[in-house]
Amino acid sequence: MTGLLPTSLLPRSLAGRVFAVFSLTMVVFLGTGMGLFYRYQFLQHVDETQDAALTLVEVAAQNIEDSVVIGDYDTVQRTLGKMLFQSPFKSAAFIDVAGGTLRVQAPKVERAPAPAWLSRLIASKLYEVNRVASVGGRDYGVIRLDFDADKIAAQLWALVIETATFALIAFAVGLALMRTLLKRWLASLGRLHSFENDVAAGRVTAEAALHADAPTEIEEAIRAVNRSAASLRVQFGQRIDSLTNSLMQHKSAVDQAAIVCEVDTQGRIIGVNELFERSSGFARQEALGRELLDFGRPAGSDAPWQPSTGVWNGEVVFDGRAGRLQWYRTIVPIFDAGGTLERYLCIDIDITERKEFERAIVENAKRQTLIAELGRKALAMNDLDELFQDAAQAAAQGLGAPCAALFENTQSGNAPGRQLMVRSGAGRLSQTIGLQLGCAGDPLSGAPASGLRPWFAPLAAMHGLRSGLDAGVGAFGVLGAYTDNGRRFDDDDAVFLRGIANILGTAIERQEARKRLTWLAQYDSLTNLPNRRQLGTCLEDAIAQAGRDGHRAAVMFIDLDRFKNVNDMLGHGAGDQLLVQAAARLEACARTDNVVARLGGDEFAVVLPWLEGEQKESPAAAELAGRIVEALAQPFHLQGQQLFVSASIGIAVYPEDGSSAGQLLKSADTAMYGAKNNGRNTWQFYSAALHENAAQRIQLESQLRLALERGEFLLHYQPKLDLAGGSISGFEALLRWQHPQRGLVPPLEFISILEDTGLILPVGEWVIGEVCRQLGAWAAAGLPVPPVAINLSARQLQQADLAELIERIVVGAGVDPGLLEFELTESMLMVNPEAAVAILSRIKALGMRLSVDDFGTGYSSLAYLKRFPLDALKIDRTFVRDLPDDPDDAAITKAVIRLAHSLSLKVVAEGVENIAQLRELEQYDCDEIQGYYVSRPLPAADCVALLERAEQALAA
Numbered sequence: 001m002t003g004l005l006p007t008s009l010l011p012r013s014l015a016g017r018v019f020a021v022f023s024l025t026m027v028v029f030l031g032t033g034m035g036l037f038y039r040y041q042f043l044q045h046v047d048e049t050q051d052a053a054l055t056l057v058e059v060a061a062q063n064i065e066d067s068v069v070i071g072d073y074d075t076v077q078r079t080l081g082k083m084l085f086q087s088p089f090k091s092a093a094f095i096d097v098a099g100g101t102l103r104v105q106a107p108k109v110e111r112a113p114a115p116a117w118l119s120r121l122i123a124s125k126l127y128e129v130n131r132v133a134s135v136g137g138r139d140y141g142v143i144r145l146d147f148d149a150d151k152i153a154a155q156l157w158a159l160v161i162e163t164a165t166f167a168l169i170a171f172a173v174g175l176a177l178m179r180t181l182l183k184r185w186l187a188s189l190g191r192l193h194s195f196e197n198d199v200a201a202g203r204v205t206a207e208a209a210l211h212a213d214a215p216t217e218i219e220e221a222i223r224a225v226n227r228s229a230a231s232l233r234v235q236f237g238q239r240i241d242s243l244t245n246s247l248m249q250h251k252s253a254v255d256q257a258a259i260v261c262e263v264d265t266q267g268r269i270i271g272v273n274e275l276f277e278r279s280s281g282f283a284r285q286e287a288l289g290r291e292l293l294d295f296g297r298p299a300g301s302d303a304p305w306q307p308s309t310g311v312w313n314g315e316v317v318f319d320g321r322a323g324r325l326q327w328y329r330t331i332v333p334i335f336d337a338g339g340t341l342e343r344y345l346c347i348d349i350d351i352t353e354r355k356e357f358e359r360a361i362v363e364n365a366k367r368q369t370l371i372a373e374l375g376r377k378a379l380a381m382n383d384l385d386e387l388f389q390d391a392a393q394a395a396a397q398g399l400g401a402p403c404a405a406l407f408e409n410t411q412s413g414n415a416p417g418r419q420l421m422v423r424s425g426a427g428r429l430s431q432t433i434g435l436q437l438g439c440a441g442d443p444l445s446g447a448p449a450s451g452l453r454p455w456f457a458p459l460a461a462m463h464g465l466r467s468g469l470d471a472g473v474g475a476f477g478v479l480g481a482y483t484d485n486g487r488r489f490d491d492d493d494a495v496f497l498r499g500i501a502n503i504l505g506t507a508i509e510r511q512e513a514r515k516r517l518t519w520l521a522q523y524d525s526l527t528n529l530p531n532r533r534q535l536g537t538c539l540e541d542a543i544a545q546a547g548r549d550g551h552r553a554a555v556m557f558i559d560l561d562r563f564k565n566v567n568d569m570l571g572h573g574a575g576d577q578l579l580v581q582a583a584a585r586l587e588a589c590a591r592t593d594n595v596v597a598r599l600g601g602d603e604f605a606v607v608l609p610w611l612e613g614e615q616k617e618s619p620a621a622a623e624l625a626g627r628i629v630e631a632l633a634q635p636f637h638l639q640g641q642q643l644f645v646s647a648s649i650g651i652a653v654y655p656e657d658g659s660s661a662g663q664l665l666k667s668a669d670t671a672m673y674g675a676k677n678n679g680r681n682t683w684q685f686y687s688a689a690l691h692e693n694a695a696q697r698i699q700l701e702s703q704l705r706l707a708l709e710r711g712e713f714l715l716h717y718q719p720k721l722d723l724a725g726g727s728i729s730g731f732e733a734l735l736r737w738q739h740p741q742r743g744l745v746p747p748l749e750f751i752s753i754l755e756d757t758g759l760i761l762p763v764g765e766w767v768i769g770e771v772c773r774q775l776g777a778w779a780a781a782g783l784p785v786p787p788v789a790i791n792l793s794a795r796q797l798q799q800a801d802l803a804e805l806i807e808r809i810v811v812g813a814g815v816d817p818g819l820l821e822f823e824l825t826e827s828m829l830m831v832n833p834e835a836a837v838a839i840l841s842r843i844k845a846l847g848m849r850l851s852v853d854d855f856g857t858g859y860s861s862l863a864y865l866k867r868f869p870l871d872a873l874k875i876d877r878t879f880v881r882d883l884p885d886d887p888d889d890a891a892i893t894k895a896v897i898r899l900a901h902s903l904s905l906k907v908v909a910e911g912v913e914n915i916a917q918l919r920e921l922e923q924y925d926c927d928e929i930q931g932y933y934v935s936r937p938l939p940a941a942d943c944v945a946l947l948e949r950a951e952q953a954l955a956a
Ligand SMILES: Nc1nc2c(ncn2[C@@H]2O[C@@H]3COP(=O)(O)O[C@H]4[C@@H](O)[C@H](n5cnc6c(=O)[nH]c(N)nc65)O[C@@H]4COP(=O)(O)O[C@H]3[C@H]2O)c(=O)[nH]1
Pocket: 718, 733, 734, 735, 736, 746, 747, 748, 751, 767, 791, 792, 793, 823, 853, 854, 877, 910, 911, 912, 913, 930, 931, 932, 933, 937
């Protein structure tokens, strides 16, 4: 309908619209219906009027025909008059044939006038009625009726008015009814408005009311509205719940994370959260009503917050109950719905720790810079006083203290009542340098780190200092920083001060180390004697002096004999003690102008800068050397034991034996070797011949290096005689060197060189292999194969895998291990007894025998030797040599044999050269002998005859 009618023409309300449309429809229908009705009525009325007029004129004609005939025109007139009564005619006339007209007018009737147009319309539709009055075929005249159109129109119009009035009334009643019903039906819809009001008023649970007789559509619509409202209520309820929940969580989160307070428009606190209370230390009741500015003034140069409509951000600081606090503050104005400022929300984040951390970082960086700078100075600076001054300054600066000082411990040792002296100072304490302070006990005990030490009390009183922090600078003293405001120093302060103190300590240590290094560069730390370098300088000086003055100077090279044995047996501690004692004896022997030095190891030297007399071999030098030899030959007392070491001394004289310190020392060394070769415990002046010997030794060394690969080594075998059975009980393999020029060289000339150069290891391995090979050859020749003893050197015993090496060689050669015996010296065993026991036990476990060689020349402790898995011991030939005449040797030999037997060891006497010795040893119950009396060492080939004889003896 709204498409058909412009909506602007329609009323806004539904009722109005329905009413308007209904009215319009009714008007159209009524208008159309009544129009058609009137038209029909009009036409029918015209027709009926026309017909009635015809009938009437017929009746009238019949009634008047007789009268006409008779000329009774009164009757005619009456008849016509009757006919006009209540007729639609205006007039009736009888016109006789002569044209006379009898006209009767219809009486006037008052009627409501009809519109002229209707009269005109009716007049146009009706035609006048004429009837000829004839009687008996003769026409007497014409009866004519004239219609009264106005009258007819008035009648019709009255009808129209009447029906229209009725229709209008009916229409009005219909409209009124409809309006009432519509209003009633739409009243339900109208209630939606009150529902809306309810909702608007917050009564969200209200429902739109339903009218009992409400039309179905409206009922459905209201139900739909109620359903939608219910659904919306549920949805909004959930949404509101969710929002409420979310809001609560946000609030809780904010309350957890931030310090929140609400402030009224005047800047007074009207609410605080728990965190506010906790952080500030102020209870809610205390905070409420107070100015927000009481809880935070801008930390920097920012203007303080003032109530305004803008957001304020900034850092604030205030003194909380638990200390100074720093918060980052955001103040947000809150407006009501109308845009009026309602209050402020103030959110603070506690940045105290962060600020403190930042401050600590900056502070720390400053301190690190100070420490780094001081460290750099400490490295570069040699002047400790300047460094001390810088350290005191740095301590004061880094700690923000007005003064600091370094106190030096001026009393050594642990004596009670130490003294501390102000060594350097910064600030007020810079005037107290040199001041002596009494200090009972440890300078770092007696007061808390942040307080004042008792010993500092006088200075504190003097300068009004109330607190301090100090740190020990090693054994040197104490570094302290002091304030006059009673400030408490914290751990970081202590760490910083310790850092400064450590730098000082390190610098002091470094300088001491430097001094010590300088000293060590010139002196021997063990004996405190000048070292080789210092000796060289002294000797150079002496040479220069002697050269200038034209006199002689000399240097002695002193080597302790058998020092290595002491070292090996009693350990390096004992060796060191021996060296210290020896050094003391040397100094005691030397004259004041002599310089006694230690060259290293067991080597010493004495510089004699001034030699009197013409002789090169100065009696004074000889006399000093003799004194030294004698002094060092005296027993040393170490670890409760009496030990004997002797000395071999070589003397070289300037200018004859060398023109430089190096040459002279070398000559003295050569002479010392000469003394050693002369049987040790003696001295020797340098000579060209000695030099020759030393040169020979060097030459031998290089030749020995090639001897093994050139196959220049060979073995001789010296038999051993079993005294009880009188048979050959075995051989000892003895190394020989077939020198291309010198012929057969005995081992004493080269074994020590082999040992010194380490060549003894491959050569020793070769000896074991060669003995195995020889045993195999003798066995292959069908000879009775005797056991063969092999000498092991100390260097070989130092090989941890010696037993495995021997096993490999013996197993490789396929020799019975029981045919092998190894000879070791006592001193070898004592170098590292634990390792020796382990190695020897493994060798023993392989089935080989072990014996101790040269017994009696070393430590001769049978009890000690019990620890080793030994089978036999060989009495050194020095004890056998003077048998039977020397009662001491006889007694020693007898005792050794008895003791050895008591330990189940066999005894072999070495160096038996005559029958007397043999008989004596027989009496002592000696088991076996070895010596030239039985046989000299023989080449392997010569042994065959011996073995054959033995075989024959066995056969006999
Ligand atoms: N005056 C005298 N001397 C006698 C008599 N009977 C034997 N001798 C000598 O005494 C030495 C015995 O060997 P040693 O005590 O083990 O002493 C040996 C041993 O310590 C060492 N030596 C020899 N061969 C080897 C070897 O293969 N390896 C190692 N490491 N040392 C060896 O060389 C040292 C000397 O060996 P040699 O010169 O062969 O000297 C041998 C031998 O010729 C005698 O009645 N009177």
